[in-house]
Each structure stands twice: as structure tokens, then as C-alpha cells.
Amino acid sequence: MRDMPPEARPREKLLARGPQALADAELLALLLRTGLRGQPVLQFAQALLAQHGGLRGLLQATPAQLARTKGLGPAKRAELLAVFELARRALAEGLRQRPVLDSPSAVADVLRLQLADRGHEVFAVLFLDNQHRLIALEELFRGTLDQTSVYPREVALRALHHGAGAVILAHNHPSGAAEPSAADVALTQRLRQALGLLDIRVLDHLVVTQGGCTSMAQRGLV
Template sequence: MVRELPPEARPREKLLARGPQALADAELLALLLRTGLAGQPVLHFAQALLDRWGGLSGLLQATPAQLASVKGLGPAKRAELLAVTEMVRRALSERLRERPVLDAPAAVMDVLRLHMADRAHEVFAVLFLDSQHRLIALEELFRGTLDQTSVYPREVALRALHHGAAAIILAHNHPSGVAEPSRADEALTRNLKAALGLLDIRVLDHFIVTRAGCTSMAERGLI
């Protein structure tokens, strides 16, 4: 158990003495969990959760139902994990509302990976931007197998007009883990760019999101 460790090795004391960056992922998670299971100290329990979801990113993507299925994660612990996830999302979104997204591509990718990298199904999202390319809103608009017949330009345009957006960034995940844009992705992007161009709304980029990272179609010269 944590209290059986030397004081300097206990996660809370270690954090206070050396800062949060000194803690391993399992130690940070153990601070939230506080207790483990019978026969499984909290540090071991924390590491087991990280192993189950492939790290912190995967754990933060877990749904309430998935968390509820884990023995030892009662309502209080699940609520804390979900609250931390939402705090991270809001903090990252605040960064994009304070400065142009084109000045913070890493922050854009962080937001997108947190929102959709670990989804088991495809999700299509749109970042709506003002005239200075600061974030107004991020919305998931479509789910399932995505192509130009299942993503409706009219709905994207209506949401853009609702937000008064001057530009947008498109994003969708590849659950396969392959971050390369497909021919269907290229066709969909051209279709949306042409439709939104009629409304003087620019499509700045289209990101393909996986757990390993994001691919920018603009950087590939495909926008």
C-alpha cells in the first residue's frame, strides 16, 4: 500500500516535494484513485487501468459505461476521472479561443486526439472559427462509416452559419490506426470545400486522427 512506501516515494509527498512532472502516469492516477482493491495496491490498480486502455489518453477517452464495468471504480472514482477529462478538454479549448488556431497546431491536434482518437467508430467533427481563426465551437456532426454521401454539406453549412463562422477545420478519426488520407477523404474534402466556398466560408484543413497522431491534409497539399 502507498502508506507502506518511504515518505519520499509516496505519490502525494513526491508531488509536493518535486512537482507533478516527477510522477509517473500510474502515480498521478493513483492520487485520484486513492485506494486500490483487496490484494491490489492502488499503484498496481492504477497501472492495470493504464494497461487496459493503453495509457492516459485511452483512459481519458473511456465512456461512463466502460468505466462502470471496471471492478473497483465506484461512482466517486468514475466521477473524478470524468471530471478530469472534461477539465482537460476545456483547458485545451480555451487555448484555441484565446489565439488563432493556425498559431497553435499542436493544441488543435491535442484537442482532436482527446476528443476522438480512441473511438471504436468513425466520428466526423468540425471546428468552427471566427474571422481571426479563433475557436468558436467544436461539434461532432456525424458518426459511422464516412464518405461524401454520409456527411451532408448542408448540415455543416447550417452549423457554420449558426455560429457565424468565417472558416472551419474538418476532422475525423480512423479507428484502424492508419493516419493516411484515403481517396474518399480527399473527395469528401473537395465536396465540402466547394459547397462552403459558395457561402464564403473557408475550409482551412482536414485532420485524420489516430491514437498515434494526426495527419494534416493541408500540409499534404490536399486542401
Template structure:
């Protein structure tokens, strides 16, 4: 007699490793059980289909999880916990080594933090003298089209955290990763303000669900 459907991904993981599992099987492991009339594998497939695959799941806000039929509070809590663990694992990595030793990790961390936001959020990554992450702090929240950012507040937070450098980041809910003229002007304004207290601006990332675009790589910082 074969294993029940909800046990097969677990058996496969234990015998072959997590990399052998499909996206659906991994999500099924997290969900553990299905709902009446729908097995766990089908429920996992529905979750991925409704949220836009693994990338959509990683960036899904709690509201989006709540709209998937069959995801009750317990299952939503488990998925949210896994996503938060992913964020914290990346943050720990960035705290232990210079930020740009792992440029892919920087982008992944920012996408996990900002990619799924429905409104613009402006964050600052405060770095120590060795360019290791002290912490990421959300400083301003705006509308879908603009965010009011006050250089004085950014300077005060940099001094509070004894930062030697910062990386700026904000999301574009529209999905357009190209910086606007306003983004360019803001970057230069913050560079000028922070230079007065010897804090360097290393980069400014524009974050969407699909990517985190570096303004430094574009020659705009």
C-alpha cells in the same frame, strides 16, 4: 514510520512538483484508494496496463473504464472529470488565440475529442475571422467504415455560428491515419459548398489514437 502507500505520491508532488511523478503515481493520486486486496499503486498500474498506458487512458471511452476491475462509479467519474477538464483547457486555449499558433494543441484537442471513439464521427471546428475557435460541433456519426456527411448541413451550421473559416475532422477507428479517396472527395465537396457563403476550409484532420494527420500538410486541401 513511513508514509502509507496512498500518501507517498501526494507527498512527492507537493515537495518536488507534478513532473516528478511517474504515470502510475499520477493515476494513483486520482484514484486515491485501492480496493480490498490491492493497494492504490497496484490498482493504478493495472489501469494503465489494461488501457494501454496514459494515451489509452486519455482516449478511453466510459465503457472501457467500466471494464477495469476496481474502478467503481466514483473512481470512473473522477477519471472522466479529469479528462473533460483537459479537453476544456485545450478548447479555452484555442478560443483565445489563432488556431494554428498552437498546432500541437489542435492535434491534442482533436485526439482527446475523437481518438477513443469506436465509430466514425465527423466534427467541424468553427472559427471566427481571426481563426480562433468558436466551438467544435459533432455533426455526423457513422459506422466503423463510413460516415454520411451532408454539405448543406455544414453550411447551415457555419452560418448559424457566423464562422469565417472551418477545420474539418473525423476519426478512423481502424487506426489508419491516411485519408481515403472518399475523404479527399468529401473535402473538395465541402470546400465548394462553403465557398458559396465565403467560409474557408483551412484543414481536414484524420484522427486516430496515435495521431491527428493534417490533409493540408499533405497538399490535399
């Protein structure tokens, strides 16, 4: 980047105009700091984003996936993973400040960041207090591409562990289909009945895809 005019260099541009003025690749280049032989850091950052399908895909990358990327040594991988985890925690922290039901878009953002790009189904639960503020978000079960085995007893135990008064259920559809399946509806009813015996409300069950989140409560399915 030394060959670039000072005002076009990501660091100088950020300091002069703020981080919002930088493209994704420019922000990523600041974290990477160095590129590869024959590939300046900005080009390396652009290639890395392309390889993972954009910023959201990169945020979802596992340590193993990053380790297979040429040019990402242990130090760079650790720094990227730390930044990604901070982003997730910052979003989740915002949900702890006020009732989750007052911020459905924030819930959707957190779940999409957490689940949308997984290649297999993941079932997660948001555990809420009696004021519907977030206590914890946990991934409880993982399945194949099209099914997940979910055990109501395990969900109930985790809810009791957190002292939850309510929960929001969520799982992803790697196929991209946003519509809840008949199996999703049946599972929701099983969990609602099991948790209801413990006076724990199921507020919603969200189906997460790359395109967004579908609320089963809004469909009258909860």
C-alpha cells in the same frame, strides 16, 4: 501506500517535487485514493492504465467502459470523468486565445485526445471566427469502422449557427492508416464548395490516428 517511505508516497512526492515528478500511475493513484482488497491503490492505478492501453486510452474511456471496471464506483467514475473533461476543455481553451493556424500542434493535441482512440469513425468540425480563433469543436457525424455519412447541409447550418468565418474539418481513421482516402478528398471538395457559397473557408481537413494528424492542406488536397 502507508507502507511506503514518506518521500516515495505520491502525495508527499508531488508536494515536495511537483506533479511532473510523478509517473502516470502515481498521479492516477492520487485521484483514486483507495485500491481493492489485496490490490493497493498504486497497483490498481497501474492495472487500470494497462487495461485501457495507457493514459490516452483511459482519457478516451466512456462512462459505460469505466462502469465495467471493477473497483470504480459511481464516485470514482464521476471524479475521473470530470478530470478528463477538464483536460479537454483546458486544451480547447488554449486554442481560443490565439489564431488556430498559429498553433497546429495544439490543434493536433486536442483532436487526438478527442478522436484518436475511437473504435468507429467520427467526423468533427472546428468552427473558427474571422481571426481563425476557435469558437467551438463539435462532433457532427459518427459512422462505422470504415465510413461516415457526412451531410454538407448540416455542416453549413452549424457553421451559420456559430457565425463561423472558417472551419477545419477532422475525422479519425480507426484502422490507423494516416493517408487520406479518395473518399476523404471527394468529401472535402464537396464541403468546400457548399461552404464557399456561404463565404466560409475550409482551411484544412485533418485525418486523425493514434500516431498523429495528417493535414490534407499540407498535401495540397484542400
